[in-house]
Amino acid sequence: MPTSASLAAALDAAREAYGARNPNSLAAFKKATNSLPGGGTRTTLITLPFPLFIESGAGATVTDLDGHKYTDFLSDFTSGIYGKSNEILRQAITTALASGMQFGAHTTHEARLADHLTSRFPSMDLVRFANSGTEANLLAITTALKHTKRTKVVVFSGGYHGSLLAHFHAGEPAGNNVPGALRVPFDFIIAPYNDVEGTKALVGPVANDVGVILVEPMLGAGGCIPADPAFLLGLRDYTKEIGAVLIFDEVQTSRLAPGGRQTLLGITPDMTTVGKFFGGGFAFGAFGGKEEIMSIFDVRRPDHVNHGGTFNNSPLTMVAGSTAIEQILTAERMADLNDRGDRLREKLNSAFGGAGAPFVATGLGSIIQIHCHLAKDDVLPALELLYFGMLERGFWLAQRGTLALNFEITDKDVDEFVEAAVESAAAVVKAST
Numbered sequence: 001m002p003t004s005a006s007l008a009a010a011l012d013a014a015r016e017a018y019g020a021r022n023p024n025s026l027a028a029f030k031k032a033t034n035s036l037p038g039g040g041t042r043t044t045l046i047t048l049p050f051p052l053f054i055e056s057g058a059g060a061t062v063t064d065l066d067g068h069k070y071t072d073f074l075s076d077f078t079s080g081i082y083g084k085s086n087e088i089l090r091q092a093i094t095t096a097l098a099s100g101m102q103f104g105a106h107t108t109h110e111a112r113l114a115d116h117l118t119s120r121f122p123s124m125d126l127v128r129f130a131n132s133g134t135e136a137n138l139l140a141i142t143t144a145l146k147h148t149k150r151t152k153v154v155v156f157s158g159g160y161h162g163s164l165l166a167h168f169h170a171g172e173p174a175g176n177n178v179p180g181a182l183r184v185p186f187d188f189i190i191a192p193y194n195d196v197e198g199t200k201a202l203v204g205p206v207a208n209d210v211g212v213i214l215v216e217p218m219l220g221a222g223g224c225i226p227a228d229p230a231f232l233l234g235l236r237d238y239t240k241e242i243g244a245v246l247i248f249d250e251v252q253t254s255r256l257a258p259g260g261r262q263t264l265l266g267i268t269p270d271m272t273t274v275g276k277f278f279g280g281g282f283a284f285g286a287f288g289g290k291e292e293i294m295s296i297f298d299v300r301r302p303d304h305v306n307h308g309g310t311f312n313n314s315p316l317t318m319v320a321g322s323t324a325i326e327q328i329l330t331a332e333r334m335a336d337l338n339d340r341g342d343r344l345r346e347k348l349n350s351a352f353g354g355a356g357a358p359f360v361a362t363g364l365g366s367i368i369q370i371h372c373h374l375a376k377d378d379v380l381p382a383l384e385l386l387y388f389g390m391l392e393r394g395f396w397l398a399q400r401g402t403l404a405l406n407f408e409i410t411d412k413d414v415d416e417f418v419e420a421a422v423e424s425a426a427a428v429v430k431a432s433t
């Protein structure tokens with residue numbers, strides 16, 4: 001409940017207008033709740049009173065069931081980097097489909113995609129595929145624990161590594177007892193982000209049991225808070241000192257440069273996880289690392305371990321991912337995308353500042369989070385009001401204020417987005433003063 005009565009009233013009015021404008025989405029939502037708890041299968045996407053249902057997309061736009069068009073500034077939480085209808089990918093997928101699917105066998109495209117990843121990421125001598133970032137992180141952690149023969153896993157406050165490794169906060173209960181999240185029952189230690197000394201203080205007494213330190217080079221779902229390079233360097237040194245495996249979760253930050261943030265900073269972890277857009281638009285995850293760690297999967301070794309997964313090498317994913325890296329994710333295009341993101345963040349911040357709006361945008365390159373700095377109880381209502389204003393003006397973003405660019409977004413789109421954000425923020429300013 002917002003503290004300000006006028007903010008609550010503005011939000012009620014915005015919700016009502018939204019309901020009136022989107023009868024087809026409301027009907028689809030009601031129908032969906034018959035078979036899906038909460039009407040969907042990704043909690044991240046749910047918005048109340050009901051979410052919009054998208055019928056189609058092309059270029060940078062999506063169209064909902066009631067015929068409204070939106071320029072997509074969410075890009076499926078970073079994975080939709082190619083836009084809605086990339087012609088290079090369409091052709092590659094169509095050609096692959098014509099050769100058949102579901103072979104239950106190796107194809108050359110598997111090593112083709114693996115070669116690309118190991119060439120781009122200095123920390124990956126060898127790589128294995130999975131079907132999501134969550135799975136990649138679960139596999140990477142378990143591999144590292146097996147390698148070190150240890151039990152404890154260090155993660156960070158604000159970290160998000162997938163649906164079973166969600167939203168870590170200091171002081172949480174252990175295991176799967178954490179409220180509001182499913183949590184795989186690893187033996188976690190939740191350390192303070194961007195604080196090497198605090199991490200050492202927590203880890204030091206049990207350092208001999210710590211097999212893994214898993215960290216995002218920028219907190220993604222945790223608010224687009226970049227890691228301080230000194231923090232990552234400190235973790236690099238500390239993991240060497242205590243004999244733990246350092247894993248960078250670059251599921252999001254891999255879009256900042258061809259070899260992820262690790263290449264931008266020149267810091268090489270022992271293992272890296274990626275996912276999202278590297279499947280060329282299909283479900284994907286990958287974990288890779290040093291040969292001494294990853295060769296445990298080599299079946300020619302008598303002591304190897306098994307790692308199955310029906311869709312790990314799906315030919316469509318392998319072809320789409322390889323094609324994307326070869327033809328779309330070039331160094332130039334990635335730099336261009338991230339420069340545009342930097343410009344968007346700067347323009348948003350100067351526009352919000354100029355308008356006296358209680359918002360600030362953080363992040364790196366093409367990944368952005370809009371934060372609200374009103375009183376705690378007003379933050380979510382203010383972001384929701386901003387969201388409804390942006391929808392009305394034809395822009396797609398997450399209700400929590402998350403943005404990510406895709407290759408179809410132009411500088412003109414960026415300018416129009418900033419203009420719409422200032423107009424939408426004016427409703428929040430009016431309601432909260």
Ligand SMILES: Cc1ncc(COP(=O)(O)O)c(C=O)c1O
Pocket residue numbers: 077131132133134135137160161162163216220221249250251252275276284285
């Ligand atoms: C940093 C990070 N790691 C892991 C994941 C999980 O990836 P997936 O949703 O593909 O399981 C996400 C998803 O947003 C993420 O942002």
